[in-house]
Amino acid sequence: MQSCDLTVKIGNMALQNPVIVSSGTFGFGEEFEDFFDLNQLGAIIPKGISLKPMVGNPPPRIFETEGGLINSIGLQNPGFQEFIKNKLPYYRHLKTPLIINFFGNTQKEYIELARRFDGVRGISGLEMNISCPNIKRGGIVFGTDPRMAYRLAHAVRKATKLTLIVKLSPNVTDIALMAKSVEEGGADAVSLVNTFRAMAINIYSKTPELGNIIGGLSGPAIKPIALRMVWEVSQAVKIPVIGMGGIMNAQDAIEFMLVGASAIQIGTANLINPKTGIEVICGIKKYLIHNKIDRLQQLIGTLG
Amino acid sequence: MPFQIEGTVIKNKRVKSLYFLLGIHCPPITNHIQPGQFIMLKVSGDRSPLLRRPFSVYKNYPVNHPEKEKRGCLFIYYKKVGKGTQKMTTLQEGQKLDLIGPLGKGFTLPPLPSSANIILIGGGVGIVSLYPIAEALKNRKMLVFIGGKTQDDILCFEDFKKFNSKISVATENGSLGFRGTVVDLFLSQRKNFINNRKYYLYSCGPVAMLKALAGNVKFKNFICQASLEARMGCGFGACWGCVVKTNHPRTPYQRVCQEGPVFSFKDLLWE
Numbered sequence: 001m002q003s004c005d006l007t008v009k010i011g012n013m014a015l016q017n018p019v020i021v022s023s024g025t026f027g028f029g030e031e032f033e034d035f036f037d038l039n040q041l042g043a044i045i046p047k048g049i050s051l052k053p054m055v056g057n058p059p060p061r062i063f064e065t066e067g068g069l070i071n072s073i074g075l076q077n078p079g080f081q082e083f084i085k086n087k088l089p090y091y092r093h094l095k096t097p098l099i100i101n102f103f104g105n106t107q108k109e110y111i112e113l114a115r116r117f118d119g120v121r122g123i124s125g126l127e128m129n130i131s132c133p134n135i136k137r138g139g140i141v142f143g144t145d146p147r148m149a150y151r152l153a154h155a156v157r158k159a160t161k162l163t164l165i166v167k168l169s170p171n172v173t174d175i176a177l178m179a180k181s182v183e184e185g186g187a188d189a190v191s192l193v194n195t196f197r198a199m200a201i202n203i204y205s206k207t208p209e210l211g212n213i214i215g216g217l218s219g220p221a222i223k224p225i226a227l228r229m230v231w232e233v234s235q236a237v238k239i240p241v242i243g244m245g246g247i248m249n250a251q252d253a254i255e256f257m258l259v260g261a262s263a264i265q266i267g268t269a270n271l272i273n274p275k276t277g278i279e280v281i282c283g284i285k286k287y288l289i290h291n292k293i294d295r296l297q298q299l300i301g302t303l304g
Numbered sequence: 305m306p307f308q309i310e311g312t313v314i315k316n317k318r319v320k321s322l323y324f325l326l327g328i329h330c331p332p333i334t335n336h337i338q339p340g341q342f343i344m345l346k347v348s349g350d351r352s353p354l355l356r357r358p359f360s361v362y363k364n365y366p367v368n369h370p371e372k373e374k375r376g377c378l379f380i381y382y383k384k385v386g387k388g389t390q391k392m393t394t395l396q397e398g399q400k401l402d403l404i405g406p407l408g409k410g411f412t413l414p415p416l417p418s419s420a421n422i423i424l425i426g427g428g429v430g431i432v433s434l435y436p437i438a439e440a441l442k443n444r445k446m447l448v449f450i451g452g453k454t455q456d457d458i459l460c461f462e463d464f465k466k467f468n469s470k471i472s473v474a475t476e477n478g479s480l481g482f483r484g485t486v487v488d489l490f491l492s493q494r495k496n497f498i499n500n501r502k503y504y505l506y507s508c509g510p511v512a513m514l515k516a517l518a519g520n521v522k523f524k525n526f527i528c529q530a531s532l533e534a535r536m537g538c539g540f541g542a543c544w545g546c547v548v549k550t551n552h553p554r555t556p557y558q559r560v561c562q563e564g565p566v567f568s569f570k571d572l573l574w575e
Contacts, residue, residue, distance in 0.1 A: 076547075
């Protein structure tokens with residue numbers, strides 16, 4: 001096969017290709033090793049990590065809708081210490097960059113975590129989650145108030161030398177404003193979108209389908225809205241934009257790149273076809289060769 | 305170690321009322337699957353339904369199986385209940401199917417040699433998951449309890465006949481066998497189990513049934529396991545969508561697809 005340059009730079013990270021697997025949909029990575037060689041991915045983002053372990057939300061935690069999936073996992077995770085001890089060593093055998101998704105309940109916790117991860121060998125970057133719809137405190141509060149988001153990004157920026165990506169919530173009136181705020185605060189990149197707050201109801205039992213009542217909608221159903229948001233943000237900021245929201249195949253990924261995403265994340269699709277990431281990389285390559293584009297960079301943001 | 309492979313439909317037919325039998329040729333999975341493990345099936349090529357669906361395996365024929373024509377094939381039972389299973393009924397012989405398996409942790413069979421008694425209790429399509437236990441324990445004496453809403457929901461009755469088994473049937477409307485739930489039926493015989501012998505009880509069915517069973521069977525001489533159903537996102541441990549509450553001290557919510565689908569009664573909190 002002809003070669004083309006798929007590399008992309010996000011902050012200090014040089015990725016061999018723009019395909020990243022999204023936090024919360026890729027477990028801790030090892031769940032996928034039977035399906036394909038994880039070294040082929042652009043980067044891996046494991047499940048989000050908090051300072052202390054979190055037990056997560058009561059079941060049922062997921063519900064399928066038309067072309068979509070509502071989840072209310074509630075950021076269940078083993079916490080910083082356990083992650084470093086039992087999950088991180090796995091990634092030392094991989095050459096794929098590891099990006100840590102993390103979140104806190106308070107600004108202090110965010111800073112503390114960023115500082116702790118800063119000194120850990122084998123971590124290439126941080127994705128700060130200010131957008132999970134499934135926890136009551138923290139997260140979303142920072143994700144919906146531009147001033148708080150700026151302050152948080154600014155404070156965390158000072159706590160780490162690692163590449164800092166801020167993951168944005170789509171549950172805002174003006175997502176471009178949120179992106180500009182964290183850019184000003186010192187973020188190296190933004191990733192968007194996280195899930196849309198959503199609900200599902202059982203009319204026979206007259207109860208919510210989710211134990212947490214409210215969850216976050218992902219999957220192909222959200223793609224058109226995500227695309228519009230990535231387009232708006234790409235025009236508003238100078239830092240790289242990582243696009244996501246219902247990407248199922250290479251065509252979807254290319255659409256996000258045309259509207260300005262330097263890299264993309266695969267989320268829900270990982271659960272359905274664990275090899276989606278690899279198939280998207282192949283598809284992008286084919287598209288570039290077919291269209292005689294040598295470097296992926298030449299494609300980004302070229303929407304006519 | 306799960307495989308993601310393209311299987312071929314070798315059979316898809318209605319067995320009775322809303323219940324269908326689907327046979328798939330998928331040799332790597334048949335060679336590795338253990339009783340109680342399951343597969344995730346991409347029911348349709350399009351996005352409706354979007355997610356795969358989990359199915360426990362009913363009959364399995366590894367490539368070295370004596371029945372030559374079935375080698376490398378497995379069979380699942382499904383009940384036509386929603387959009388996904390409706391689509392499954394249209395699958396044709398020779399059609400390709402994307403599947404992942406074997407998945408999950410299966411049943412723990414009694415160590416051999418053992419004098420332990422075997423009890424199987426299945427509700428509705430749940431009985432299908434228990435059939436591989438009977439296959440694995442071929443010559444052992446077994447007590448089999450099969451329950452359903454009506455006689456149309458009583459499955460696998462003939463299958464268990466070929467084993468050294470005593471089969472009892474319960475229907476909620478009394479159309480066949482004992483009138484009541486399969487748990488009522490089992491408990492009506494409880495005095496037979498109050499002794500010094502050891503019992504391995506295997507169960508599968510609706511949550512209400514398993515809960516009733518676990519609430520009533522607290523005999524010291526029983527080792528009880530249940531195979532659970534849950535809505536699953538991926539089936540291979542990545543999304544943490546299918547959890548059930550257990551008494552695990554640090555991680556109360558355990559994954560049905562990974563730490564299960566088979567759990568010990570004593571580990572579940574049945575909330």
